[in-house]
Amino acid sequence: MRRSQRAREIADRLAGAYPDVTCELDFADPWQLLVATVLSAQCTDAQVNRLTPELFRRWPGPEALAAAPIEDIEEVIRPAGCFRTKAKALKESARLLLADHAGVVPRQLEELVQLPGVGRKTAKVVLGEAYGIAAGIAVDTHVKRLAGRFGLSANSDPERVASDLEGLIPRGEWVQFSQRVIHHGRRVCSARRPDCDRCVLLGVCAQRGIKTPS
Numbered sequence: 001m002r003r004s005q006r007a008r009e010i011a012d013r014l015a016g017a018y019p020d021v022t023c024e025l026d027f028a029d030p031w032q033l034l035v036a037t038v039l040s041a042q043c044t045d046a047q048v049n050r051l052t053p054e055l056f057r058r059w060p061g062p063e064a065l066a067a068a069p070i071e072d073i074e075e076v077i078r079p080a081g082c083f084r085t086k087a088k089a090l091k092e093s094a095r096l097l098l099a100d101h102a103g104v105v106p107r108q109l110e111e112l113v114q115l116p117g118v119g120r121k122t123a124k125v126v127l128g129e130a131y132g133i134a135a136g137i138a139v140d141t142h143v144k145r146l147a148g149r150f151g152l153s154a155n156s157d158p159e160r161v162a163s164d165l166e167g168l169i170p171r172g173e174w175v176q177f178s179q180r181v182i183h184h185g186r187r188v189c190s191a192r193r194p195d196c197d198r199c200v201l202l203g204v205c206a207q208r209g210i211k212t213p214s
């Protein structure tokens, strides 16, 4: 099967299996999604969702967070791990947002990645989920692993994987495709125990690294 055909079939089957899947982080506006996404680095979405209600209650927007004592931010986000680095990045991002963007999360990927703690993956998630802008396919650890197993990318660098996938999946599907692959990676195709026998992609997935491809 050609790679483009495989990609089409995989996207269709995932859409059939998970028609309404969205980002699992809780947020009320683009700023809150940006904060939650930064916190989710090396931390589960569930853990982030447990601590953000208190964070957003105390400092609902960038103005409040920019003025908050760093030690207080650290204390609230401590369960997310790397809390000193993340607190510093969030406080500085809040300050820059106020100074350069009137407190509004920008809609351009190249502007978003200027904020501390915001890489291209985070920027794509924020643009896609908060604004509905398909700036690219967000590649996290699940998307990277599954793209390899699917036989859609032989790269390991996330941006190269993203580029491979963006060449195969139509732009209008980028945001949901990424969310569906993440969902599938969490529930079926885990790192250690991919459940191929009950996978909707069996027969179309190349199963690279799992067994000899058919």
Ligand code: SF4
Binding pocket: 149, 150, 188, 189, 194, 195, 196, 197, 199, 200, 201, 202, 203, 205, 206, 207, 208, 210
């Ligand atoms: S067939 Fe197996 S390797 Fe391929 S996506 Fe499904 S669980 Fe993962």
